Amino acid sequence: xxxxxxxxxxxSHHEIEKLSHSKLKFELEASxxxxxxxxxxxxxxKIETPIFMPVGTNATVKxxxxxxxxKIGYRLILGNTYHLHLRPGDQVIQRLGGxxxxxxxxxxxxxxxxxxxxxxxxxxxxxxxxxxxFRSHLDGSKMVLTPESVIxxxxxxxxxxxxxxxxxxxxxxxxxxxxxxxxxTTRWAVRSYQARTSGNNLFGIxxxxxxxxxxxxxxxxxxxxxxxxxxxxxxxxxxxxxxMYGLVSLIAPELPDQKPRYLMGVGDPVDMINCIESGIDMxxxxxxxxxxxxxxxxxxxxxxxxKQSQYTEDRLPLDEDCDCEVCRNYSRAYLRHLYKSDEILSxxxxxxxxxxxxxxxxxxxxxxxxxxxxxxxxxxxxxxxLGG
Amino acid sequence: xxxxxxxxxxxSHHEIEKLSHSKLKFELEASxxxxxxxxxxxxxxKIETPIFMPVGTNATVKxxxxxxxxKIGYRLILGNTYHLHLRPGDQVIQRLGGxxxxxxxxxxxxxxxxxxxxxxxxxxxxxxxxxxxFRSHLDGSKMVLTPESVIxxxxxxxxxxxxxxxxxxxxxxxxxxxxxxxxxTTRWAVRSYQARTSGNNLFGIxxxxxxxxxxxxxxxxxxxxxxxxxxxxxxxxxxxxxxMYGLVSLIAPELPDQKPRYLMGVGDPVDMINCIESGIDMxxxxxxxxxxxxxxxxxxxxxxxxKQSQYTEDRLPLDEDCDCEVCRNYSRAYLRHLYKSDEILSxxxxxxxxxxxxxxxxxxxxxxxxxxxxxxxxxxxxxxxLGG
Numbered sequence: 001x002x003x004x005x006x007x008x009x010x011x012s013h014h015e016i017e018k019l020s021h022s023k024l025k026f027e028l029e030a031s032x033x034x035x036x037x038x039x040x041x042x043x044x045x046k047i048e049t050p051i052f053m054p055v056g057t058n059a060t061v062k063x064x065x066x067x068x069x070x071k072i073g074y075r076l077i078l079g080n081t082y083h084l085h086l087r088p089g090d091q092v093i094q095r096l097g098g099x100x101x102x103x104x105x106x107x108x109x110x111x112x113x114x115x116x117x118x119x120x121x122x123x124x125x126x127x128x129x130x131x132x133x134f135r136s137h138l139d140g141s142k143m144v145l146t147p148e149s150v151i152x153x154x155x156x157x158x159x160x161x162x163x164x165x166x167x168x169x170x171x172x173x174x175x176x177x178x179x180x181x182x183x184x185t186t187r188w189a190v191r192s193y194q195a196r197t198s199g200n201n202l203f204g205i206x207x208x209x210x211x212x213x214x215x216x217x218x219x220x221x222x223x224x225x226x227x228x229x230x231x232x233x234x235x236x237x238x239x240x241x242x243x244m245y246g247l248v249s250l251i252a253p254e255l256p257d258q259k260p261r262y263l264m265g266v267g268d269p270v271d272m273i274n275c276i277e278s279g280i281d282m283x284x285x286x287x288x289x290x291x292x293x294x295x296x297x298x299x300x301x302x303x304x305x306x307k308q309s310q311y312t313e314d315r316l317p318l319d320e321d322c323d324c325e326v327c328r329n330y331s332r333a334y335l336r337h338l339y340k341s342d343e344i345l346s347x348x349x350x351x352x353x354x355x356x357x358x359x360x361x362x363x364x365x366x367x368x369x370x371x372x373x374x375x376x377x378x379x380x381x382x383x384x385x386l387g388g
Numbered sequence: 389x390x391x392x393x394x395x396x397x398x399x400s401h402h403e404i405e406k407l408s409h410s411k412l413k414f415e416l417e418a419s420x421x422x423x424x425x426x427x428x429x430x431x432x433x434k435i436e437t438p439i440f441m442p443v444g445t446n447a448t449v450k451x452x453x454x455x456x457x458x459k460i461g462y463r464l465i466l467g468n469t470y471h472l473h474l475r476p477g478d479q480v481i482q483r484l485g486g487x488x489x490x491x492x493x494x495x496x497x498x499x500x501x502x503x504x505x506x507x508x509x510x511x512x513x514x515x516x517x518x519x520x521x522f523r524s525h526l527d528g529s530k531m532v533l534t535p536e537s538v539i540x541x542x543x544x545x546x547x548x549x550x551x552x553x554x555x556x557x558x559x560x561x562x563x564x565x566x567x568x569x570x571x572x573t574t575r576w577a578v579r580s581y582q583a584r585t586s587g588n589n590l591f592g593i594x595x596x597x598x599x600x601x602x603x604x605x606x607x608x609x610x611x612x613x614x615x616x617x618x619x620x621x622x623x624x625x626x627x628x629x630x631x632m633y634g635l636v637s638l639i640a641p642e643l644p645d646q647k648p649r650y651l652m653g654v655g656d657p658v659d660m661i662n663c664i665e666s667g668i669d670m671x672x673x674x675x676x677x678x679x680x681x682x683x684x685x686x687x688x689x690x691x692x693x694x695k696q697s698q699y700t701e702d703r704l705p706l707d708e709d710c711d712c713e714v715c716r717n718y719s720r721a722y723l724r725h726l727y728k729s730d731e732i733l734s735x736x737x738x739x740x741x742x743x744x745x746x747x748x749x750x751x752x753x754x755x756x757x758x759x760x761x762x763x764x765x766x767x768x769x770x771x772x773x774l775g776g
Contacts, residue, residue: 059725063732088725092701096721104717313480329492333484337447337476344451347732 024161024201024228026260026281030370034253034279037369040260042108042160042201043100045075049260049281050365052267052358053078053110054289058087059103062289063347064355066105072324072352072359076108076160078284081153082117086136086143090156098158110161110284113150113192113205116233116265119168127167129184147191155198163231164192166205171239178209186221193225201228203262209234210243212250219254230255231262232280236271245274252279269298269361269385273378276365288358292350295339298357302387304332306350311336324356412549412589412616414648414669418758422641422667425757428648430496430548430589431488433463437648437669438753440655440746441466441498442677446475447491450677451735452743454493460712460740460747464496464548466672469541470505474524474531478544486546498549498672501538501580501593504621504653507556515555517572535579543586551619552580554593559627566597574609581613589616591650597622598631600638607642617648620668624654633662640667657686657749657773661766664753676746680738683727686745690775692720694738699724712744 024040026049031037038049054061054069057080061069069077079099084090096102099109115132118124122134122143131146147165154162166185169178189204196202204222208214222230232251235244248263252275255261260281266272267285275283288298297304299319306318314332326335326349338346361381368377412428414437419425426437442449442457445468449457457465467487472478484490487497503520506512510522510531519534535553542550554573557566577592584590592610596602610618620639623632636651640663643649648669654660655673663671676686685692687707694706702720714723714737726734749769756765 058729058731059722060731060733063736065733065736087729088700088721092721095701096703096719102719102722102725104722312476313483315484331484331490333476333480334447334490334492337490341446341475343446343448344732344735345448345453348451348453348736 023199024260026229026258028257030372032369032372032374033277034249035277035365035369035374036279036281037366038260038281042076043106045107047076047108048366050272050276050362050369051076051282052272052362053282053284054355054358055080055284055286056103056105056109057083057286059084059093059099061351061355063293063344063351064289066103068352069105069355070107072356073363074107074355074359076110077105079109079111079157079159080114080117081111081150081157081159081163082114082121082145084111084157085114085145085153086138090153094156094158098156100158108160109157111154111157111159111163112264113163113165114145114153115150115165116168118145129187131165131188132167147188148195151192151195151197151202155196155200159200161201161203161229162192162196163203164189164205164227166207166233168234168237169207169209171210171234171237171243173209175211175214178211178214182208182214182218182221186218189222189227190225193227203227203229203231203260205231205233205264206251206255207234210239210247212247215247215251216254219251223256227259229260229262229282231264231282233264235263236266236268241271244271245278248275248280249278255279267358269358270382272362273365273381276369277374277378283362288354289351292354293347295346295350297335297350298354300357300361300381300384302385306332306335306339308336318353319357322353322356322360324353326350326353326356411587412648414617414646416645418760420757420760420762421665422637423665423753423757423762424667424669425754426648426669430464431494433495435464435496436754438660438664438750438757439464439670440660440750441670441672442743442746443468443672443674444491444493444497445471445674447472447481447487449739449743451681451732451739452677454491456740457493457743458495460744461751462495462743462747464498465493467497467499467545467547468502468505469499469538469545469547469551470502470509470533472499472545473502473533473541474526478541482544482546486544488546496548497545499542499545499547499551500652501551501553502533502541503538503553504556506533517575519553519576520555535576536583539580539583539585539590543584543588547588549589549591549617550580550584551591552577552593552615554595554621556622556625557595557597559598559622559625559631561597563599563602566599566602570596570602570606570609574606577610577615578613581615591615591617591619591648593619593621593652594639594643595622598627598635600635603635603639604642607639611644615647617650617670618643619650619652619670621652623651624656624659629659632659633666636663636668637666643667655746657746658770660750661753661769664757665762665766671750676742677739680742681735683734683738685723685738686742688745688749688769688772690773694720694723694727696724706741707745710741710744710748712741714738714741714744 204227262282311332317327592615650670699720705715
């Protein structure tokens with residue numbers, strides 16, 4: 001183990017680590033209706049909003065290197081606390097210098113609290129005032145997450161933005177259950193806030209299922225604590241899109257102007273455009289990378305299923321208007337062949353292109369807000385994307 | 389389809405294509421015992437031997453981009469005629485501008501004849517004087533490969549070095565069968581030679597199972613035709629290593645000095661060192677990429693199975709003496725985590741490192757030959773690699 005502690009060739013980000021421990025300051029650069037363009041500095045990087053965060057579940061954005069993320073222009077990614085706590089373990093990562101060093105990513109990392117994965121992946125055993133009791137989806141072992149332990153885990157990971165433990169309610173759910181839940185989620189949020197031993201940023205999470213009054217109440221209760229940003233959770237769980245858009249447009253403007261607003265787990269392009277319009281600044285979703293592996297590619301003219309036989313001899317790039325390396329170097333015919341042949345390069349190239357599209361799309365949305373032309377951008381984007 | 393023929397952003401290699409249609413001229417730069425250092429120009433690239441060729445079965449070296457191959461320094465890769473003939477089809481690739489354009493690789497491509505895959509992958513139905521009749525491993529459809537058709541296929545692909553159709557014998561096999569087979573393989577080789585309509589290079593293939601006299605006879609018969617190089621096939625099919633080394637040391641020196649000698653399907657580092665010593669110039673094997681996907685990593689100090697728990701918190705690079713991007717940027721602990729998490733990035737990084745190692749190893753072998761120090765290099769390499 002004495003050899004193991006030297007690691008002479010591996011980069012160390014200790015200088016930058018210190019930077020990340022200062023509170024993020026959200027600067028609002030422009031508004032256009034409720035839509036906002038802003039920025040904050042994190043891990044020595046200026047983060048411009050609205051922003052999409054690629055998901056790096058197991059300390060890697062699937063099929064993509066950190067160099068590629070940088071080349072595309074990403075400065076903030078999401079890591080999954082639940083997965084990393086289970087494997088390789090947050091204490092292992094802490095001893096290896098934290099998640100940034102572990103995965104060789106010297107830019108921003110936001111980690112979720114793991115709560116959502118307990119509900120979606122783990123075998124949930126019990127929710128009590130103390131926390132959530134569940135079994136690991138990997139080996140079935142008994143686990144518990146508490147408001148305090150999720151902070152300790154995220155501090156072990158060295159996350160730049162941590163999330164509080166919350167209960168993610170299904171939609172629909174009865175109102176009494178939902179009311180009790182948001183009260184507990186608020187108490188958990190305060191406990192998470194108090195459990196911090198670091199200067200890492202911490203966001204609260206608004207819940208309340210599809211009840212407008214409970215959502216407002218949840219937001220009001222959370223805002224009594226000085227979180228560094230506020231998220232809206234528990235949406236995009238299968239509910240009607242109009243319900244989601246309605247709740248986001250209701251809640252986002254209630255949240256503090258001077259802090260970032262993060263809509264968790266949302267990343268469909270149409271959803272993002274609608275929610276940017278309501279004042280959301282941050283998004284995350286597995287959509288670009290998961291769809292890529294399934295042969296679904298995003299373009300400004302809509303989605304393409306690359307497996308279709310019409311592309312067998314198609315020499316055109318995936319998107320003639322796209323400047324990414326995939327579109328500059330490969331044909332649709334080649335991308336189809338790789339997909340049909342189940343080649344790893346298919347997942348690589350498709351993921352790269354989709355992540356490029358998401359970055360480009362959010363950059364254009366931001367530019368439109370800065371120029372005061374978001375409504376026109378939205379109209380044009382939806383017209384092209386939905387094949388109008 | 390009129391749009392499909394424009395492909396304005398895709399590179400065209402027509403200029404280089406023309407270059408590749410000139411006969412390769414093998415220049416012998418140095419000899420050290422039977423070991424040789426040489427070069428030839430292919431597709432506008434100077435190919436230095438001894439050389440290892442990564443295998444790009446389905447028009448991609450698995451998990452690796454062409455840019456990465458170039459970064460590592462590869463100038464010649466192998467494509468599998470059998471696979472490409474079946475999917476997407478050599479005529480499709482021909483209409484798309486050939487294999488170089490299809491996969492965006494503007495360096496050398498050697499293609500095998502597909503014969504080996506018929507024996508190993510397809511359901512072989514019949515071998516006759518005409519050719520091999522088999523069923524596709526993809527959909528079971530009836531197929532036939534003849535000496536003439538494998539040339540047509542490889543010309544459709546635009547291969548820089550084509551291989552003749554040969555019968556790959558099992559070891560052991562009875563001598564009468566083997567003798568009949570090498571006679572037919574020779575007739576097939578002549579037919580392949582005569583079937584050419586292009587100036588693409590064509591190699592003959594020595595067969596003869598483990599019979600020394602038949603191997604010599606096969607070589608003598610083939611050398612009556614003016615092939616551009618000679619391969620030794622049908623080895624590394626499960627026979628004792630000493631048999632392989634013995635046959636290679638017997639046959640390689642029989643082959644023309646002024647033409648490249650290619651040992652097909654061999655790529656184990658120890659095998660390559662031994663066969664370079666006997667005068668082999670070219671190798672190919674799936675070993676570096678297949679082993680990479682199984683977590684087996686090559687270093688000058690031997691193979692590492694990255695899944696082992698001893699690497700869980702190992703901060704060291706995979707190989708402290710390796711300058712590849714993987715070793716410069718990631719720890720063994722991270723590589724183990726990626727492998728255990730079944731992440732695509734694991735296959736990517738492991739493949740990149742292994743291909744780097746193979747390139748580096750062959751470059752060092754070449755340098756040793758140029759310096760007249762191959763025996764010392766071999767002794768040192770084997771001592772380190774086998775953990776002496």
